[in-house]
Amino acid sequence: MDLTENKSGKRAMAKNNLPKFFKEIDKETWLVEDERDNMKLHYRVKEVISSEKSPFQHVNIIDSYDFGRCLVLDGVMQTTELDGYIYNEMISHVPAVTHENPKKALIIGGGDCGVASELSKYKELKEIDMVEIDEIVVKECIKNIPAIAANAANDERVNFLFEDGVKFVKGKKDTYDIAIVDSSDPVGPAEVLFSEEFYVDLKNSLKKDGVMVCQSQSPIFHKDVLKRTRSILKKYFPIVRTYKAVVPSYPGGMWSFTLASFKYDPLKANLSRLVSNTKYINKEIFKSSFSLPNFMIEDFEEK
Amino acid sequence: MDLTENKSGKRAMAKNNLPKFFKEIDKETWLVEDERDNMKLHYRVKEVISSEKSPFQHVNIIDSYDFGRCLVLDGVMQTTELDGYIYNEMISHVPAVTHENPKKALIIGGGDCGVASELSKYKELKEIDMVEIDEIVVKECIKNIPAIAANAANDERVNFLFEDGVKFVKGKKDTYDIAIVDSSDPVGPAEVLFSEEFYVDLKNSLKKDGVMVCQSQSPIFHKDVLKRTRSILKKYFPIVRTYKAVVPSYPGGMWSFTLASFKYDPLKANLSRLVSNTKYINKEIFKSSFSLPNFMIEDFEEK
Numbered sequence: 303m304d305l306t307e308n309k310s311g312k313r314a315m316a317k318n319n320l321p322k323f324f325k326e327i328d329k330e331t332w333l334v335e336d337e338r339d340n341m342k343l344h345y346r347v348k349e350v351i352s353s354e355k356s357p358f359q360h361v362n363i364i365d366s367y368d369f370g371r372c373l374v375l376d377g378v379m380q381t382t383e384l385d386g387y388i389y390n391e392m393i394s395h396v397p398a399v400t401h402e403n404p405k406k407a408l409i410i411g412g413g414d415c416g417v418a419s420e421l422s423k424y425k426e427l428k429e430i431d432m433v434e435i436d437e438i439v440v441k442e443c444i445k446n447i448p449a450i451a452a453n454a455a456n457d458e459r460v461n462f463l464f465e466d467g468v469k470f471v472k473g474k475k476d477t478y479d480i481a482i483v484d485s486s487d488p489v490g491p492a493e494v495l496f497s498e499e500f501y502v503d504l505k506n507s508l509k510k511d512g513v514m515v516c517q518s519q520s521p522i523f524h525k526d527v528l529k530r531t532r533s534i535l536k537k538y539f540p541i542v543r544t545y546k547a548v549v550p551s552y553p554g555g556m557w558s559f560t561l562a563s564f565k566y567d568p569l570k571a572n573l574s575r576l577v578s579n580t581k582y583i584n585k586e587i588f589k590s591s592f593s594l595p596n597f598m599i600e601d602f603e604e605k
Numbered sequence: 606m607d608l609t610e611n612k613s614g615k616r617a618m619a620k621n622n623l624p625k626f627f628k629e630i631d632k633e634t635w636l637v638e639d640e641r642d643n644m645k646l647h648y649r650v651k652e653v654i655s656s657e658k659s660p661f662q663h664v665n666i667i668d669s670y671d672f673g674r675c676l677v678l679d680g681v682m683q684t685t686e687l688d689g690y691i692y693n694e695m696i697s698h699v700p701a702v703t704h705e706n707p708k709k710a711l712i713i714g715g716g717d718c719g720v721a722s723e724l725s726k727y728k729e730l731k732e733i734d735m736v737e738i739d740e741i742v743v744k745e746c747i748k749n750i751p752a753i754a755a756n757a758a759n760d761e762r763v764n765f766l767f768e769d770g771v772k773f774v775k776g777k778k779d780t781y782d783i784a785i786v787d788s789s790d791p792v793g794p795a796e797v798l799f800s801e802e803f804y805v806d807l808k809n810s811l812k813k814d815g816v817m818v819c820q821s822q823s824p825i826f827h828k829d830v831l832k833r834t835r836s837i838l839k840k841y842f843p844i845v846r847t848y849k850a851v852v853p854s855y856p857g858g859m860w861s862f863t864l865a866s867f868k869y870d871p872l873k874a875n876l877s878r879l880v881s882n883t884k885y886i887n888k889e890i891f892k893s894s895f896s897l898p899n900f901m902i903e904d905f906e907e908k
Contacts, residue, residue: 332645340670342635344645367643368826385825388898522688522853523671548851548859550825555858556851582898590893595691595885 320353321360323377333364335378345369345379351446356438358491363446369551371447373414373439380486381414383449385550389517390416390450391583392547392591393559397480397515398424399575399588400561400568404479407431408507410467410495412484413439418460419453421482423577430460431478433471435491437464468494474507481508483516488527496527498534505538511565518544518560520552521598528558529601535562543568544598545591547582558598568592623656624663626680636667638681648672648682654749659741661794666749672854674750676717676742683789684717686752688853692820693719693753694886695850695894696862700783700818701727702878702891703864703871707782710734711810713770713798715787716742717750721757724785726880733763734781736774738794740767771797777810784811786819791830799830801837808841814868821847821863823855824901831861832904838865846871847901848894850885861901871895 324347325334331347348365355361362374370383381389394417398404404424409417409432418432432454434440440462443451454460463470467483481504485495494500495516504514519527521544528544535542539562549557561568569592573585594602627650628637634650651668658664665677673686684692697720701707707727712720712735721735735757737743743765746754757763766773770786784807788798797803798819807817822830824847831847838845842865852860864871872895876888897905 340649342647344647346643520853546851548849550823550858552858555853555855581900584896584899584902586893586896587898590889590896593887593889593893595890596887597884599887 320350321362321377323360323374324350324362333366333374333377333379337376337378343379345372352442354438354442356436358436361436361438361442363442371449372551373443373447375439375486378486379551381416381443381447381450382551383447386414386416386450387580388547388582389549389557390414390420391580392545392557393417393482393484393515393517394420395576395580395583396545396559396568396588396591397482397513397561398427399573400563400566400571401480401511401513402566402572404513405429406478408471408478408481409433410471410481410483410485410504411435411492412482414443414447415440415451415454417482417484418457419451420580422453422457422460423579428459430454430457431463432460433463433465433467435464435466437462440464468500468503471500471503471507474503476509477507479509479512481512481514483514485517487519496531501534502538505562508564513561513563513566514539515559515561518558521546521556521558521601525601528560531560532602535560539563541565541567543592544594544602546594546598547591623653624665624680626663626677627653627665636669636677636680636682640679640681646682648675655745657741657745659739661739664739664741664745666745674752675854676746676750678742678789681789682854684719684746684750684753685854686750689717689719689753690883691850691885692852692860693717693723694883695848695860696720696785696787696818696820697723698879698883698886699848699862699871699891699894700785700816700864701730702876703866703869703874704783704814704816705869705875707816708732709781711774711781711784712736713774713784713786713788713807714795715785717746718743718754718757720785720787721760721763722754723756723883725756725760725763726882731762733757733760734766735763736766736768736770738767738769740765743767771803771806774803774806774810777806779812780810782812782815784815784817786817788820790822799834804837805841808865811867816864816866816869817842818862818864821861824849824859824861824904828904831863834863835905838863842866844868844870846895847897847905849897849901850894 351363372382373380413434444455485492488496541563654666675685676683716737747758788795791799844866
């Protein structure tokens with residue numbers, strides 16, 4: 303592979319209209335994830351389906367060879383058709399089933415609409431407020447990744463609120479049964495979604511028996527984020543449980559979610575409420591996701 | 606990042622002695638995994654600790670920024686200090702505990718010595734035959750990755766047999782209590798380790814209550830290999846169980862292992878036999894690794 307080939311005029315031309323994280327290598331388009339210091343991933347791209355610049359970020363929908371259609375924000379893979387359902391199911395169904403009878407749900411972030419689509423499988427939910435700052439992300443996903451976004455787009459219970467989630471929850475009291483923080487990594491704009499102040503506001507937005515879940519990053523590569531998230535939530539909630547899932551398209555493979563709850567314990571959840579139209583989660587997976595490896599137990603000093 | 610920079614004489618020089626999958630990019634050395642069609646991974650390298658050419662392959666030990674010391678064969682990451690223990694523990698402890706009282710173990714492959722190191726934690730094992738075709742791999746790992754290989758290197762019960770595993774098992778009868786196939790991917794030399802003929806020979810090498818395990822690839826990216834492995838093993842063993850683990854340094858994250866057994870069922874194993882000096886596996890993880898996601902259950906048509 304001669305990487306200098308993309309200097310030729312012809313091949314460089316195709317790149318002119320695309321952000322620089324798309325590179326032409328050997329006449330093929332590749333998405334080059336460049337933001338990590340020590341690891342880079344290149345994904346071979348069939349087609350860049352859309353390329354928008356929102357007020358917040360570069361928003362691309364691509365069709366990739368291995369992962370199908372994908373949402374890419376500022377050059378970083380966010381959700382893929384191939385495995386996006388694993389993350390979206392795990393962050394959605396666990397709180398929806400842990401709460402005995404949720405009526406009103408809040409989603410912070412979740413621009414791919416995957417979480418809203420999963421929640422919409424619960425008939426008992428009457429309202430799903432999805433607060434996503436970037437309208438372009440939502441529009442592009444609804445238009446171009448229906449496998450992930452269509453359920454939400456077609457469900458009248460989903461309220462799309464294109465606002466800053468941090469401002470949205472500030473001052474909300476006693477409103478939601480479940481709240482899900484589907485943030486990107488805690489760098490740049492999403493950093494505040496990992497702050498203590500935000501978690502306190504979110505806690506206040508919950509009803510007295512409310513349940514919240516956040517993605518708490520890789521337990522291997524971001525041990526500090528996970529530990530910090532747990533210790534903040536433990537200050538405000540009597541029940542805090544971390545669970546895990548595999549996320550094939552994230553480097554690091556294993557991902558953690560942390561659930562915090564005033565009353566309902568996921569380890570005692572009534573699993574007959576779990577819907578069956580899922581690709582990943584089932585009762586066994588629900589239960590086993592709370593079994594943590596020794597190194598995590600040691601990290602939490604709960605041994 | 607200008608990838609043409611590595612054309613300069615000075616930077617190219619350092620590469621002269623290294624195989625071409627080590628590239629100089631922006632004055633840094635990177636391992637570029639190039640063998641996949643649709644995805645490439647680049648790992649930033651602190652130091653190439655050793656670079657050997659065995660009769661079978663390029664054998665490199667590197668120190669990498671994110672994964673610590675790693676074994677690299679023909680430019681493909683095989684085992685890393687950061688997460689190698691997950692794979693090695695899952696493929697070793699599950700058969701060692703499923704069998705009620707194993708005395709004699711066989712490992713096919715496993716050149717990094719991680720499986721032999723894990724098995725050596727079981728005092729009841731009297732003999733561990735490790736059959737690895739490439740002596741250079743074993744020597745380099747013992748010398749340079751003691752975190753993975755030292756236990757095996759220092760254990761007199763481990764017999765290092767530098768032979769072709771396929772030939773080794775041919776004709777063996779009624780010899781082993783447990784057998785572990787720790788192969789690389791089913792392309793090139795390891796392909797035969799996924800063949801029916803080999804599995805039949807391996808079956809014959811087991812005692813009447815023997816247990817075998819093989820790595821059966823990613824359930825997302827290599828569904829066909831997993832299905833084929835299961836259907837071959839089901840012809841010859843009454844008990845066939847697939848279990849899963851996360852393997853962060855493999856793209857695809859989730860990995861599958863398939864256990865085949867004449868008598869002992871891992872779902873009824875006596876988990877008090879599981880040793881406690883592990884980083885990943887514990888009783889809960891042992892049990893929960895057999896909980897499979899819906900898409901796998903559907904793939905197996907066992908629903």
